[in-house]
Amino acid sequence: MIEVNHSKIKETNRKKIIALLLKKNEITKLDISRILDISITTVSTNITELKSEGIVEDVRSLESTGGRKAIAIKLNENCRYSIGVALTPNHIKISLVNIKKKVIESMRVRHNSDGIENIINLLNENIDLLMKKYNLCSANLLGIGISLPGTVDFKEGIIKYSYLLGAKDFNLKEKFEYLDIPVYVDNEANLSAYYEFLNKRDILRNLLYVSITEGLGLGIIINGKIYRGDNNSSGELGHTKIAIDGKKCKCGARGCLEAYTSMNSLIDSYNEANSSNISDIDEFEERYNQNDKDAHDVLNDYLKTLSLGLSNLVMIFDPSSIVIGGDINNLLNDKIDMLKKEVYKDNLFTNENNCSISIASFKESYLLGAAMMPIEEFLEIK
Template sequence: MNKLNAIDQETIKVLNQKKIIQLLYRNKQMTKQDISKELKISIPTVISNVKELIEQGFLDEAGVGESSGGRKPTIVRFLPDSRYSFGVCITKDQVRIILTNLNLEIIADKSLDMPEELDNFNSLVLQIKKEIDHIIDINSIPIDKILGIGFSLPGTVDEKKLLLENAPNLKLKNISFENFQHNFQFPLFTENEANASAYAESFINFNGIISSLVFISITEGIGTGIIIGDNLYKGYNKRAGEFGHMTIVKDGKQCNCGKRGCWELYASKKALVNEYRKKFDDCDKKLNDFLELSKSNLLAKDILDNYLGYLAEGIKNIILMLDPRDVIIGGELSNYKTLIEADLKKKVFQENSFYNQEECKISFSDLEENASILGAALLPMEKLFYLNEKII
């Protein structure tokens, strides 16, 4: 056998194993015969690959199924606790750390307050490491079953270089996670917060339902993650989807990024809260207090209406640029879906000669505050399910 053939054989074997893992991940358990039928690969190939996957701990045999004549078929089962992954989500206010199994079930969940001044990122990483070691310890997780740690970060990220390039809201630039790798016994992964959320939304529907989507994460700023044809689209310089900084008001408010009139200054959660606080001259109330007030108070209602106008303008621009099947809104605002959904859709689709609601679906994330951290925990799992990385 020549060298190229040997590589091809190996690639086919790895690909078949990933297909079997994906199939059983979705279906929990199946007979070897059904796996063979579904994936259109021969029974002997299924048997040899399943044997290897059992040896690696991902599957086990769980009895026998009904026979359609002849020997009863063996049932193979996916084992979600065969591997684990950590997700770490860093925001302006806090660091949240979760441990999940392969089913993305959260086994441990811990939040730390962000220090007032983040002058030493290294000490924050050491604090995260301490928490992770503690979680491993109290849950008795074998180190060799941990796939890695995925970080969700609020800024532009080069995931190949493990580099947080620019996070204006944290006032951080060029933080290399490669420098922190030696602190941990398993690999680190990094991704932008909105990209991680988009990845989680698309993966959780990874049978192909959502293969074209834009996730709009409305927090202190606005981040957007783009999924095109099942892949995360990051662009040539890894900065695609910085829609929070597209100009929505010419010569408008001054932004941290250096530009004026950026979308996030008008349509982020922070923008909405600031507007409420200014107009009501009340700096203590939180977003949920004001949103509750919007149900009955005319001034509060007016502020929300104006805000939704800015949010809708940005969404209209994004739809025109990318033509996504789904636009999914995440962040605290998604908890107020019933209050804002109808008005927002009206503002996006009324007087819109290009799109209607059947052609582009706007919805709110069911993953709620977990979207980005589950996306982060998914990063180390990617290689289990896919042959190629899902980033373009």
């Protein structure tokens, strides 16, 4: 038992030192000892170990104020990497990130939407290329995080159901077993929420992320953790109902919020109003920016419906932060105040000052969230 506690303390000290090195550009052992309140002997032992693993390196001798020169050390930011992957209905997106969370390389490959097996074969080929290019192996690659639209069994790495990818009960994790590294599979809204939360974790504990893409998802962070539900199916905001016998949803049911608020539904509404035939959000944005009246009217109606969904969230969760992100980001820039007013207009319990409704910092937060999973797991003190 004593042995177990001893190795746990050792592990904790090591992680604390790495976490401090990630924050500082360079630092002396003495300062590490002072800041973390760990004995200088323990710091030295750890640093020797970290050096032998290539995680830490000497910088130079700092000017000393007398006596012996102090050697500064720093973290070798390319000592460990992580790969973030996002599977979307038309693309595979891959980002290689180093331990300092810097994006080293990003790739975007179009797939043929010809079944999950083929999509994963294409993904494997591209990951193998990336691993060769950067000499990645189980020693320097902390893991792969994979984001996708749909429900997943996070523990087992199984896609439970993703109609956008045409996958059901598909074991994704096992496709990467040959790499011998940790693999994390999660829903895109969860990972976006996670990424936004990591950037704000010093100031808040709870956050909701509404992901608006081909579908409508919700990521829920409670007390700093992703809330997944007892059956891994939380956050299916898109399939909450707002109308009886309403519009048909891609899931097969009628009246789902997603049928009115996905990006496809925005485009469909515009095509109907304008007798047009645009096919993607960029074209819609273009027309909106050219002050096309139909584009403005359709977006206003769209936001009113979206506000119903957001208002329901506010009523249920009473959150202090809702982040909205995805393909809608650019369109929301000058509409966020209007949206806030709509969300709170019939709320007798709280008001708009109680909750920040903001636009996500990136369109593809889910991809970076996926890449952060292995890094955070590596750094987490348990």
